Amino acid sequence: MIRIGSRGSQLALWQANHIADALRGLGHEVSIEVIRTTGDRMQNIAFASVGAKGMFTREIEEALQANTIDLAVHSLKDLPTELGEPFTLAAIPQRADPRDVLVSERYASFDALPAGAVVGTSSLRRQAQLRARRLDLEYVEFRGNVDTRLAKLTQGKADAIILAAAGLDRLQKTGVIRERFAPEVLCPAPGQGALAIECRAGDESIHAALLPLEDSDTRHAITAERQCLAALGGGCLVPIGAYCHRTGDEWSLRAVVASPDGRQMICAERTHTNPERLGEELAQQLLDQGAGAILGLGEKRA
Numbered sequence: 124m125i126r127i128g129s130r131g132s133q134l135a136l137w138q139a140n141h142i143a144d145a146l147r148g149l150g151h152e153v154s155i156e157v158i159r160t161t162g163d164r165m166q167n168i169a170f171a172s173v174g175a176k177g178m179f180t181r182e183i184e185e186a187l188q189a190n191t192i193d194l195a196v197h198s199l200k201d202l203p204t205e206l207g208e209p210f211t212l213a214a215i216p217q218r219a220d221p222r223d224v225l226v227s228e229r230y231a232s233f234d235a236l237p238a239g240a241v242v243g244t245s246s247l248r249r250q251a252q253l254r255a256r257r258l259d260l261e262y263v264e265f266r267g268n269v270d271t272r273l274a275k276l277t278q279g280k281a282d283a284i285i286l287a288a289a290g291l292d293r294l295q296k297t298g299v300i301r302e303r304f305a306p307e308v309l310c311p312a313p314g315q316g317a318l319a320i321e322c323r324a325g326d327e328s329i330h331a332a333l334l335p336l337e338d339s340d341t342r343h344a345i346t347a348e349r350q351c352l353a354a355l356g357g358g359c360l361v362p363i364g365a366y367c368h369r370t371g372d373e374w375s376l377r378a379v380v381a382s383p384d385g386r387q388m389i390c391a392e393r394t395h396t397n398p399e400r401l402g403e404e405l406a407q408q409l410l411d412q413g414a415g416a417i418l419g420l421g422e423k424r425a
Contacts, residue, residue, distance in 0.1 A: 128192035194322040199314035204353040214320040214333040219289035221316035225302040227283035243281035251362035254385025289316040310364025310379040313348035350402025380414040
């Protein structure tokens with residue numbers, strides 16, 4: 124029996140069941156254990172006020188270490204760039220749509236929002252990049268699972284909200300999407316749209332079971348994005364976007380560093396055959412263009 128640890132939200136359970144079904148298709152018996160995390164218990168507190176590192180993973184990793192579960196399924200963007208020594212990222216399945224989307228009941232696109240419209244999102248990365256495009260809008264903290272956020276929108280607490288495309292696609296709620304932002308307009312979070320399957324580093328039987336679920340292209344793209352984030356010293360509290368994709372025999376990486384107020388934003392793009400070097404070199408390019416000052420500003424505000 125392979126025991127999967129998962130958060131209890133609708134999306135987290137979809138993700139866990141998706142991996143469970145894949146493993147069952149390979150002949151394994153699978154169960155799912157629901158684990159409540161710090162992030163789940165603090166739904167009404169802004170990330171920036173408490174620090175978000177490990178908020179959605181700590182208790183699950185504790186269960187892994189205690190051997191009460193065998194693997195964990197995460198949204199990859201929730202994982203710190205460095206895992207603890209007992210753990211490993213055993214498999215990364217094929218990535219879903221990495222883009223961000225606009226959801227609104229009244230307006231067809233971001234550009235159609237009138238001055239003063241309220242946009243809800245819990246992500247500083249999204250707020251910063253959108254502020255850089257439109258300072259005439261009001262951006263408010265919007266937390267909770269997908270259904271909670273959609274309900275807040277229906278209740279009129281915002282004119283539009285920004286969500287990850289992958290979550291709505293997986294939950295088959297695409298009818299509410301008004302616009303999918305191109306990465307050049309709103310650069311996604313590193314790892315957005317991808318799932319991460321984490322297990323104990325020395326558990327060879329679980330590693331072998333997960334091997335068929337690995338997608339090498341997604342692994343390469345995610346490696347470049349996370350390497351860039353790590354080299355910049357960033358995390359959930361600093362508005363950094365990074366998106367990598369294959370272009371022939373090379374990998375193309377775009378990254379954005381923005382100040383929380385959106386008044387400063389630096390973008391850069393680079394290609395390379397080696398994803399780790401690509402992430403490191405693009406991070407250095409951003410720093411050479413002045414990203415260090417913005418990152419310092421973001422740390423002080425956090």
